[in-house]
Every structure is written in structure tokens, then in C-alpha cells.
Amino acid sequence: MLIDFYxxxxxxxxxxxxxxxxxxxxxxxxxxxxxxxxFGHTLxxxxxxxxxxxxxPNISKLTSSRLDFLIRHLSKHEVANAKKLAKRIPVSPYTxxxxxxxxxxxxxxxxxxxxxxxxxxLSESMEGNPPAIHFEGRLISQGLAHSFLEYDTIRKxxxxxxxxxxxSIGPGYGRTTYVLQxxxxxxKSILVDVPPALYIAQRYLGNLLPEKKIFKYRKFTSFAxxxxxxxxxxxxxxxxxxxxxxxxxxxxxxxxxxxxxxNMNMKAIKKYLKYIGIxxxxxxxxxCWKEWKNEDGIIKWGGGxxxxxxxxxxxxxxxxxxxxxxFFETLYQLPECN
Numbered sequence: 001m002l003i004d005f006y007x008x009x010x011x012x013x014x015x016x017x018x019x020x021x022x023x024x025x026x027x028x029x030x031x032x033x034x035x036x037x038x039f040g041h042t043l044x045x046x047x048x049x050x051x052x053x054x055x056x057p058n059i060s061k062l063t064s065s066r067l068d069f070l071i072r073h074l075s076k077h078e079v080a081n082a083k084k085l086a087k088r089i090p091v092s093p094y095t096x097x098x099x100x101x102x103x104x105x106x107x108x109x110x111x112x113x114x115x116x117x118x119x120x121x122l123s124e125s126m127e128g129n130p131p132a133i134h135f136e137g138r139l140i141s142q143g144l145a146h147s148f149l150e151y152d153t154i155r156k157x158x159x160x161x162x163x164x165x166x167x168s169i170g171p172g173y174g175r176t177t178y179v180l181q182x183x184x185x186x187x188k189s190i191l192v193d194v195p196p197a198l199y200i201a202q203r204y205l206g207n208l209l210p211e212k213k214i215f216k217y218r219k220f221t222s223f224a225x226x227x228x229x230x231x232x233x234x235x236x237x238x239x240x241x242x243x244x245x246x247x248x249x250x251x252x253x254x255x256x257x258x259x260x261x262x263n264m265n266m267k268a269i270k271k272y273l274k275y276i277g278i279x280x281x282x283x284x285x286x287x288c289w290k291e292w293k294n295e296d297g298i299i300k301w302g303g304g305x306x307x308x309x310x311x312x313x314x315x316x317x318x319x320x321x322x323x324x325x326x327f328f329e330t331l332y333q334l335p336e337c338n
Contacts, residue, residue: 001195001217002028005239014240014271015194016295019263024194031196039200040130044143044173062326067098069325070105078108089133099142103133106145106323113322115148122148122182127207128173128200147179149322150257150287150329157316157331158253158283160184167192167243167251167279169272170259174201177235178208190236190251192243202237209235223247240272249281249336257287258327260307266296270308277310277334284313284332287321301328 005013013020030042071079082104089100111119123138124130132141154160167190168177177189191201198217206214215233220226223245230236254276260269276284290301299307314333321327 001199001239004219005194008239008241011267012241013194014268015263016265016268018295023263024196028196031200036128036200036203038129039173040128040132043196043200044128044130063098063102065325066323067102067105069323070102070109074105074108074112079105082108085135099131100133103140103142103145104135106142107135107140109323110145110148113149113152115152118148118151118183122179125208127204143175144179146324147176150176150255150285151179151183153317153329153331154253154283154285155184162282163252164188165250165252166190167254169193169254169256169276170197170263171201171255171257172197174205176255176257177201178205181205181209181212181235188234188236190238192238192240194239198237198239205235220245243275243279246279248278251279252281253283253285254280255285255287257285258289260286261289261292261294265294266299266308273308273310277313280334281336282334283316284334285329286332287327287329290320290326290328 010017015024027043031039034042074082082101086101086104107119119140122144124132124141124144126132126139130141130143132139132144134140154163163184164186165188166177166180166186168174169192171177171191171193174191177191180186181189189205191198191205193201202214202216205212206216212234213232215226215230215236217237217239218226220242223230256272256276260272264272288301292299309332312335315330316333317329317331319329321329
């Protein structure tokens with residue numbers, strides 16, 4: 001994967017030089033040093049900002065804002081109960097001191113959103129040694145809770161019976177794909193990313209869903225060469241430039257969760273939006289920071305530089321994210337034809 005990625009021209013990588021030379025290289029080094037077996041305490045923590053760093057005061061502010069949101073949206077009894085339970089659980093040295101409390105609070109919040117059944121069906125896996133805690137006879141985590149909330153937005157605002165296939169752009173280790181696979185009647189999931197994230201997602205989902213037919217990443221120069229295997233696969237792993245070879249309107253739901261932020265410039269985002277319009281059949285779910293900075297300057301939700309969303313994409317949801325108040329989420333209905 002790495003050889004293929006670095007041998008591609010810059011415009012085909014769909015990301016920035018800063019991301020490649022700084023953040024991504026650091027993540028490759030983490031994977032080499034700590035191994036896949038511990039990615040939950042290295043790469044995955046950075047995906048969701050589950051750590052305390054004195055040199056980054058914004059991380060502490062983020063932790064405080066999430067804690068404040070949850071306390072405001074739960075009953076005094078629920079908060080008191082969570083605080084009592086949190087004190088009994090050992091604190092991991094890799095996470096913020098409030099991690100156990102936030103995890104218990106967001107798990108209760110998720111159940112209060114009408115996701116009681118889902119929270120009983122699925123639990124966190126030990127794959128990758130995630131920052132998770134044992135609660136009510138199962139392993140729970142903030143990552144799984146956020147995936148439940150993303151799923152909840154989609155199920156309440158889309159015709160879920162029409163969603164048989166998904167494509168996730170920048171899926172991280174594949175947590176939301178896993179949840180959608182388990183909770184919806186998904187027949188095909190396509191994951192698009194760069195290494196090491198693509199490698200981790202391929203290994204993670206392959207281990208958690210061993211019964212699925214997997215199309216592992218490989219080179220191909222035309223869709224015709226892999227069409228039969230692609231059509232038969234239930235989970236597909238691709239590099240960004242390979243989406244250009246896929247047939248039009250082949251995916252019911254496309255997701256971009258925390259992937260349009262500082263790892264892309266406006267040129268890369270516009271290219272993705274172009275292919276979302278070409279490949280997407282029904283829906284596009286976007287989740288981003290409300291404000292972020294890339295080489296083009298400050299990008300703001302609802303102001304500043306725009307993401308150039310086509311005007312014929314109907315907005316079904318456009319709001320601040322629940323629990324992650326520094327993020328926004330938007331669900332679009334895509335036109336049947338461009």
C-alpha cells in the first residue's frame with residue numbers, strides 16, 4: 001500500500017503534502033513502533049482526541065465541552081450514577097482523566113436517544129486494544145457511541161430500506177462501517193483511504209467480519225478487470241484514485257466523517273465532491289469540525305470559505321453534532337442524475 005501510495009502523482013493522492021509529511025508519517029511510525037495490536041491506544045486516540053496534552057490546550061477545551069454537553073443533557077440521577085461508577089474503574093494512563101466518566105455519560109446519552117436496543121446488540125471489540133471500559137456485562141467505548149449517533153442521524157432522516165451499499169471516505173479504522181454492517185441490511189461497504197489507515201481498516205474489519213467476502217486493496221487500471229470480484233465482494237478497500245474507475249451511481253450512501261478537515265485542501269475536497277455526485281445514488285453524510293485550517297486558510301461551517309456543495313443536493317439535516325459540539329453534521333439527498 002505504501003509503495004503504491006507514494007509512487008502516485010500528488011494530485012492522485014487526494015490529500016496535502018503537510019498531511020503526508022507530518023501527520024501521516026507520524027502515524028506510520030506509531031504503527032511500526034507499537035504494532036497493529038495497540039492501534040486503539042495510538043492512531044485511534046488521535047482520530048477522536050481521547051488524550052490530554054498540555055501543549056495543546058484546545059484538546060482540554062474539547063474534553064470540557066463534551067463533558068459539559070453530556071451533563072446538561074442527562075438527568076442529575078444519571079450523572080451522579082455515572083460519577084459513582086467512574087470512580088470504581090481503573091483509569092488508563094493513555095487517556096484523559098475524565099475518560100471513564102465521559103464514556104459512561106455518552107453511553108447513557110446514546111441509550112436515551114432511542115438506541116437502547118442497539119447498545120445491547122453491539123459492544124466494543126478488543127481488536128487493537130481500544131480505550132474502552134467494562135459496563136453492564138459488555139465492553140463500551142466513546143468511538144462506538146459516536147458511531148451509534150452517526151447511524152441514528154441516518155436512520156431517522158433517510159429511507160434506510162433503500163441503503164444497500166455504502167462508501168466511507170476516510171473511514172479511520174472502520175468503526176462506523178462496522179456499525180452500519182451490523183445494524184442495517186448493507187450488502188456492500190466500500191472504504192476509501194490512504195495507508196496506514198486503509199491497512200488498519202482492512203485488517204480490523206476482516207477480523208471482526210470474517211464471514212464477509214473481502215476485496216482487499218490491489219492495483220487495477222480498469223473496472224472491467226475487477227468487475228466480477230468487485231460485484232461479489234461485501235467489503236471493498238480502495239485507494240482514493242481508484243474511485244475514479246467505478247461505475248456511476250453505484251453507491252446508495254456515501255459518508256465523509258472527519259476526513260474533509262485538515263488532511264485535505266480545497267482542491268482535494270472538490271475532487272471528492274465531484275465523485276460523490278457521480279457515484280452517489282441517494283445520500284451523502286458529512287461530519288466535520290465547525291472550523292478548521294488548511295493550506296487554503298480558515299474553513300468555517302456556515303461561513304467563511306465554502307465547501308462548494310452543489311445547489312441541487314437537498315439538505316435533510318444540518319446541525320451541530322450531539323456530544324461532539326465542535327463538529328457539525330449534514331445529510332444530503334443526492335439527485336438521481338447530475
